[in-house]
Amino acid sequence: MWTPGRVSAIMAAWHSRRPGLTTTTRRDRTAMMLTLKSQDDLQACRAQLRERGLDFSDPKRLGLWRLPYKIRYRVDLPNADVLKSWDVANALRLIEANVPDKDGPILDMGCFNSEILYALHNLGYRHVHGCDLNPLCRWMPYWNKIAYRAADLTKTPYPDREFAAITCMSVVEHGVPLDALADEVKRLLRPGGLFVFTTDYDASGASHEIDPQFRVFGQTWTIFNPESLNALVDRFLSRGFTYLDSASMDGQHAEKPVHWNGQDYTFVMAALRAPG
Secondary structure, three states: OOOOOOOOOHHHHHHHOOOOOOOOOHHHHHOOEEEOOOHHHHHHHHHHHHHOOOOOOOHHHHHHHHHHHHHHHOOOOOOOOHHHHHHHHHHHHHHHHHOOOOOOOEEEEOOOOOHHHHHHHHOOOOOEEEEEOOHHHHHOOOOOOOEEEEOOOOOOOOOOOOEEEEEEEOOOOOOOOHHHHHHHHHHHEEEEEEEEEEEEEOOOOOOOOOOOOOOEOOEOOOOEOHHHHHHHHHHHHOOOOEEOOOOOEOOOOOOOOEEEOOEEEEEEEEEEEOOO
């Protein structure tokens, strides 16, 4: 079990690196848990993505893909969410460091409007997959290169041990059956494969009363605290997953840089290695 309060130098080290560098340190490869510290972190990560040519928040960037999407679904393609700048930038660094082979298959679970898939494709990863309950995911940008599937995240159609890495960005807080998800991630990852997830989080002890009738894409919403996050990670540890580095954990934050639907909170990212 991890103890909030062990503050590491991960964020300072990552933000000091120039975007685009391909060399990695041991800490880059093994960072286990990070928390978003401030709006400055969000802006710095978006700047890194922009410098690397991986910023898709400008609607013009995906202009050619918007027309077929609108023709197909009679709605506009959503813009990439700049609030996910930190999630995307840091997940990309973990994937690039731990899955250097561009033929390594990667799956994003809960992929609707997920910028990380666009970025992975543009980084040259050749086997990028996304699945989501929302059927509108099937015609998202780069559908000719990214294999999108509409599927229950806990009962996906993929073969056993198919993926070198799986991402799950801001999904687990929306009513996902967590034991079933852990079972499915274990089934899908190759031995030693990488699992990276982010979720809404607050370590301050504040109470977050969310209307039980409130829905996001038809799903409920919760904000994790240290105890519930610990319980979530323990579901994976009990199935043989391990921390990338148990000494690299930072569950503390002084600010709550995310403000949405009347709640103030932050994001947390965890990275785990599949058994094997």
